[in-house]
Amino acid sequence: MTQRTLELTVDGVKVSVPEGATLLDACRKAGKDVPTFCWAANLTPANVCRICVVELGGARTLVPACSRKAEAGQVVQTDSPRVHLSRKLVLELLGSSVDMSLSRDFQALSKRYGARPERFGNKAARAEAGARDAAHAGHHHPGDGAQAATVGQPVKVDNALFVRDYEKCMLCYKCVEACGTDAQNTFAIAVAGRGFEARISTEHDVALDDSACVFCGNCIGVCPTGALMFASEHELRAQGRWDESKQTVTDTVCAYCGVGCVLSLTVQDNEIVRVTSPSDSSVTGGHLCVKGRFGYGFVKGG
Amino acid sequence: MDVRPTAPPPTEDERRAVDAALGPPDAEGPVTASEARARRTHLLPALRAVQERLGFVSEGALGYVCARLGLPPAEGYGVASFYALLALGERPRAFAHVCDDVACRAAGAERLCADVEKSLGPAFSAPHRADPGQPHPKTAARWARSPCLGLCEQAPAALVTVAGAAPVEQAFGGATVDKVRRALGGEPVEPLPCTLGGAGPRRLLARAGVVDATSLDDYRRRGGYEALRRALEVGPEAVLREVTDAKLVGRGGAAFPTGRKWDAVAKAPVRPHYVVCNADESEPGTFKDRVLLELDPFSLVEAMTLAGFAVGAEQGYLYLRGEYPLARRRLENALAKARARGLLGGDVMGRGVRFELELRVGAGAYICGEETALFNSIEGFRGEPRSKPPFPVQAGLFGKPTAINNVETLVATLDIVREGAAAYASVGTAGSPGTKLFCVSGAVQAPGVYEVPFGTSLGALLALCGGVKGRLRAILLGGAAGTFVGPEALDLPLSFEGARAAGATLGSGVVLVLDDSVDLRDQLRRLAAFFRDESCGQCVPCRVGTVRQEELLARLARGAPSGSVKEELQLLRELGQAMRDASICGLGQTASSAVESAVKLGVFEGKP
Ligand SMILES: Cc1cc2nc3c(=O)[nH]c(=O)nc-3n(C[C@H](O)[C@H](O)[C@H](O)COP(=O)(O)O)c2cc1C
Ligand code: SF4
Ligand code: SF4
Ligand code: SF4
Ligand code: FES
Ligand code: FES
Numbered sequence: 001m002t003q004r005t006l007e008l009t010v011d012g013v014k015v016s017v018p019e020g021a022t023l024l025d026a027c028r029k030a031g032k033d034v035p036t037f038c039w040a041a042n043l044t045p046a047n048v049c050r051i052c053v054v055e056l057g058g059a060r061t062l063v064p065a066c067s068r069k070a071e072a073g074q075v076v077q078t079d080s081p082r083v084h085l086s087r088k089l090v091l092e093l094l095g096s097s098v099d100m101s102l103s104r105d106f107q108a109l110s111k112r113y114g115a116r117p118e119r120f121g122n123k124a125a126r127a128e129a130g131a132r133d134a135a136h137a138g139h140h141h142p143g144d145g146a147q148a149a150t151v152g153q154p155v156k157v158d159n160a161l162f163v164r165d166y167e168k169c170m171l172c173y174k175c176v177e178a179c180g181t182d183a184q185n186t187f188a189i190a191v192a193g194r195g196f197e198a199r200i201s202t203e204h205d206v207a208l209d210d211s212a213c214v215f216c217g218n219c220i221g222v223c224p225t226g227a228l229m230f231a232s233e234h235e236l237r238a239q240g241r242w243d244e245s246k247q248t249v250t251d252t253v254c255a256y257c258g259v260g261c262v263l264s265l266t267v268q269d270n271e272i273v274r275v276t277s278p279s280d281s282s283v284t285g286g287h288l289c290v291k292g293r294f295g296y297g298f299v300k301g302g
Numbered sequence: 303m304d305v306r307p308t309a310p311p312p313t314e315d316e317r318r319a320v321d322a323a324l325g326p327p328d329a330e331g332p333v334t335a336s337e338a339r340a341r342r343t344h345l346l347p348a349l350r351a352v353q354e355r356l357g358f359v360s361e362g363a364l365g366y367v368c369a370r371l372g373l374p375p376a377e378g379y380g381v382a383s384f385y386a387l388l389a390l391g392e393r394p395r396a397f398a399h400v401c402d403d404v405a406c407r408a409a410g411a412e413r414l415c416a417d418v419e420k421s422l423g424p425a426f427s428a429p430h431r432a433d434p435g436q437p438h439p440k441t442a443a444r445w446a447r448s449p450c451l452g453l454c455e456q457a458p459a460a461l462v463t464v465a466g467a468a469p470v471e472q473a474f475g476g477a478t479v480d481k482v483r484r485a486l487g488g489e490p491v492e493p494l495p496c497t498l499g500g501a502g503p504r505r506l507l508a509r510a511g512v513v514d515a516t517s518l519d520d521y522r523r524r525g526g527y528e529a530l531r532r533a534l535e536v537g538p539e540a541v542l543r544e545v546t547d548a549k550l551v552g553r554g555g556a557a558f559p560t561g562r563k564w565d566a567v568a569k570a571p572v573r574p575h576y577v578v579c580n581a582d583e584s585e586p587g588t589f590k591d592r593v594l595l596e597l598d599p600f601s602l603v604e605a606m607t608l609a610g611f612a613v614g615a616e617q618g619y620l621y622l623r624g625e626y627p628l629a630r631r632r633l634e635n636a637l638a639k640a641r642a643r644g645l646l647g648g649d650v651m652g653r654g655v656r657f658e659l660e661l662r663v664g665a666g667a668y669i670c671g672e673e674t675a676l677f678n679s680i681e682g683f684r685g686e687p688r689s690k691p692p693f694p695v696q697a698g699l700f701g702k703p704t705a706i707n708n709v710e711t712l713v714a715t716l717d718i719v720r721e722g723a724a725a726y727a728s729v730g731t732a733g734s735p736g737t738k739l740f741c742v743s744g745a746v747q748a749p750g751v752y753e754v755p756f757g758t759s760l761g762a763l764l765a766l767c768g769g770v771k772g773r774l775r776a777i778l779l780g781g782a783a784g785t786f787v788g789p790e791a792l793d794l795p796l797s798f799e800g801a802r803a804a805g806a807t808l809g810s811g812v813v814l815v816l817d818d819s820v821d822l823r824d825q826l827r828r829l830a831a832f833f834r835d836e837s838c839g840q841c842v843p844c845r846v847g848t849v850r851q852e853e854l855l856a857r858l859a860r861g862a863p864s865g866s867v868k869e870e871l872q873l874l875r876e877l878g879q880a881m882r883d884a885s886i887c888g889l890g891q892t893a894s895s896a897v898e899s900a901v902k903l904g905v906f907e908g909k910p
Contacts, residue, residue, distance in 0.1 A: 047689045047841075047886070048841045048886070049841070050841050050843055050884040050886075053883070053884045061885075062884050067689055069691075082879075082883055085876060085879055085880060085883075086879075086883045086884040089847070089877065089880030089884070090842050090843060090880065090884060093843065093846035093847055093880075096846070096850070097849070119873060120850050120853070120873075121853070121864055130433060130437055131428075133437040134391075134428050134429050134437040135428050136386070136389070136390070136427075136428040137383060137384055137385055137388075137666070137835075138386030138449070138666060138667075138836065139426070139428060139446065139447075139835065140831075140834065140835060142831055142856065143853065143856060144856050145852070145854060145855070145856030145857040145862075146857070146862070147853075148853065149849050170842075171839070171842075171845070186374075187374030187376055187377055188374075188376055189376055190376040190377045190379065190380035191380050191684065191839075192376075192380045192384075193384070193839070194383070194384050194836075194837070194838060194839050195834060195835060195839040195848070196837070196839065196845055196848070197839070198838075198839030201376065201379065201383075202375075202379075203309070203364070203365075203368075203375035203376045204309075204361055204364075204379060204437060205436075205437040212374060212375070
């Protein structure tokens with residue numbers, strides 16, 4: 001079957017893309033750098049962070065490049081004043097409510113768009129453990145506006161393998177998709193609550209051990225903000241020993257079974273501190289199982 | 303799919319509540335993925351049934367619902383925790399929701415809340431401290447504040463629910479502590495009649511208040527089912543033509559041409575087609591659909607059948623907001639009678655046409671009035687709007703071509719089909735033919751639902767309501783997502799083009815009149831709190847933007863701007879622009895519209 005191609009204009013440059021391509025594909029083809037947070041090549045677009053918005057001729061609002069399908073004749077602007085303003089505000093809204101300190105993309109974009117999250121005031125104190133999980137839809141304490149509400153809360157440490165630091169959660173939905181139909185089909189976690197109190201949660205916020213979680217770690221692999229983190233990395237960071245300058249990444253093939261998953265091992269001081277898989281790997285699509293992801297205990301010191 | 307039950311086994315009461323909603327369990331083996339997908343649509347009805355019986359959705363009940371539906375518990379929890387009327391921690395079976403939204407505020411809701419607090423104790427607020435894994439402790443609170451209950455013409459209003467084997471739900475205006483207490487005790491509280499008025503021909507309100515709303519015979523005596531009879535005679539194409547020629551546009555707020563919508567569904571090659579009635583009416587200040595549903599429920603059943611016939615749909619869904627118990631009872635009665643008399647089912651009016659209609663009841667989520675969020679809610683997902691395109695006419699409910707319309711839009715088609723497009727356009731303006739319902743509340747002598755021809759001036763409408771009480775300060779047109787106009791706007795012609803030219807919107811027909819005794823800054827804060835509470839939380843501009851907007855307005859209301867008022871207003875403008883431009887759906891896109899219009903009225907000039 002021959003695939004039709006579509007021609008459109010991005011920032012004045014004509015590009016053609018195959019039918020079914022997104023505006024993001026078209027923008028990239030035109031050499032334009034359109035930022036993304038919640039989009040990933042190996043996941044269904046969640047279409048929620050809105051950092052990727054572009055101006056589409058004839059549209060009332062801006063449109064998300066990551067999920068809007070390209071159509072012939074479209075005229076797209078990736079750097080208009082409206083695009084600039086919306087991206088700056090998205091960064092400021094995230095920066096003022098979420099701990100984005102581990103996202104390099106966020107740092108770079110904040111500089112590029114001149115985002116100043118502090119315009120919205122000083123961050124409010126973090127909530128007590130469990131308080132955000134107890135929120136009731138449609139009810140919040142109206143504050144006096146003196147401080148900026150955040151998703152701040154203590155780290156959830158309920159198992160030996162990974163921690164969930166939802167103070168860093170930008171609610172990109174990636175972990176939910178990875179745990180669900182896009183990879184793992186386990187559905188241990190979902191988005192719960194509503195509005196600013198929306199959160200990633202197991203049923204009734206039970207510990208991961210008590211949930212359906214099989215500890216494949218695929219959610220960690222896709223998390224863009226470091227909210228989900230290997231316990232090993234979390235410990236090293238807490239001790240102030242996490243040092244990327246001392247780390248190397250080595251690709252190898254997992255030896256547990258016959259599938260042959262590609263593993264990328266991050267090693268610091270002779271210890272494996274993180275195991276990932278390339279998202280463009282044809283075998284894994286970036287996803288692994290508990291053995292490949294966490295079964296490295298035996299390598300340690302070996 | 304790996305569904306591992308983690309919840310405690312259900313108690314007898316929990317099991318009974320769920321089985322009543324889902325039917326007795328058959329010898330259920332494991333549910334396959336495709337069965338689970340099909341069963342998921344029963345999730346919200348099952349959760350509501352549990353709430354109605356136990357007064358909250360317990361862990362055991364939720365676990366049992368999920369097991370019966372083959373649904374991962376985390377997903378069931380994600381859905382249950384989305385709705386404001388579903389409690390996840392145990393609370394008293396008798397519970398009151400007291401409206402403190404815009405119209406009720408103007409009618410002393412804060413005073414009522416203070417009195418209720420004195421009588422019943424502190425209002426519900428999510429428990430402050432919870433042990434991880436045990437997030438929803440028991441609460442003793444017997445009441446909570448509520449957004450608009452759609453009873454604004456009789457403000458202040460309350461909704462009282464008493465859970466049990468025979469649950470009692472009552473919503474009433476003219477609320478007092480005494481009425482709330484009586485309702486909590488399960489005693490009936492007489493509903494107040496809604497003032498109905500207008501000028502020109504009565505079409506939408508022709509029967510309301512006159513017909514016996516529970517009698518199909520009386521409905522038919524007064525012209526009921528004449529439109530459907532005519533439709534069946536002339537055929538679907540002729541119906542589509544009349545609706546298009548009448549230039550009917552949607553009354554739910556977006557003002558989209560109904561003929562074009564129906565045509566697109568009728569022509570869609572994918573089958574089946576669906577029709578959906580959007581009766582989620584939750585826009586603050588809106589109550590016209592409630593009045594139609596309570597006083598003339600058969601008209602909606604007829605109109606949906608007609609719509610189904612026109613677009614080739616054999617199944618319809620009517621999605622009613624959860625806070626309308628009387629409308630629900632009236633609709634259940636109307637559906638049962640229409641079914642019994644062959645006006646629904648496999649052979650409508652003996653003409654070989656098949657149409658079934660199912661009532662679905664929401665559970666406290668304004669966002670579920672957004673059409674695609676409504677589909678998700680019916681399908682058993684979180685009420686999160688979908689990204690458009692694809693539009694509902696291409697891929698709507700269950701991914702199929704769907705015509706979704708507001709209650710008033712649907713009822714308007716009855717006149718159009720019965721009398722013809724030309725007769726319909728005999729009143730109104732060239733751009734907006736016909737009549738429109740307005741929900742007038744606040745500082746007028748006789749608040750109520752008024753039917754007037756499009757083009758009637760705002761001042762003339764207020765005169766029909768007996769005029770303004772006190773000195774007019776501002777009018778909120780179109781609802782929370784609408785715009786404030788000042789006293790100089792009384793000449794504004796109430797038509798879609800007239801409103802547009804004035805930079806305003808008719809929205810859902812809200813006309814909330816505020817006199818100068820009302821603290822506008824406080825009202826704006828309430829509006830901002832509403833959007834924060836009702837945001838689904840999906841997209842960053844709205845999820846966080848509505849919080850920042852509320853914080854900003856709280857500072858301004860206290861007279862404590864960060865920097866200068868001018869700087870705050872600049873920040874507000876930028877925030878508004880980003881929410882408008884980058885939000886997924888209409889909620890975020892309009893969340894700053896009323897606030898920004900109020901700035902133009904000089905609300906933030908001078909001392910608070
Ligand atoms: C946040 C939000 C809430 C809405 N609530 C309602 C509602 O309660 N009732 C309604 O008819 N339309 C509502 N709408 C508009 C619907 O999305 C849709 O446009 C309408 O149901 C179409 O019907 P109509 O063409 O007959 O107006 C809402 C839209 C948004 C964005
Ligand atoms: S580790 Fe795997 S199963 Fe557990 S929550 Fe993450 S993706 Fe789901
Ligand atoms: S935990 Fe990470 S992957 Fe999951 S929603 Fe939050 S930021 Fe996204
Ligand atoms: S604009 Fe608000 S309500 Fe609409 S999808 Fe985004 S977060 Fe949800
Ligand atoms: S990357 Fe497009 S919306 Fe997040
Ligand atoms: S019922 Fe209270 S504002 Fe509408």
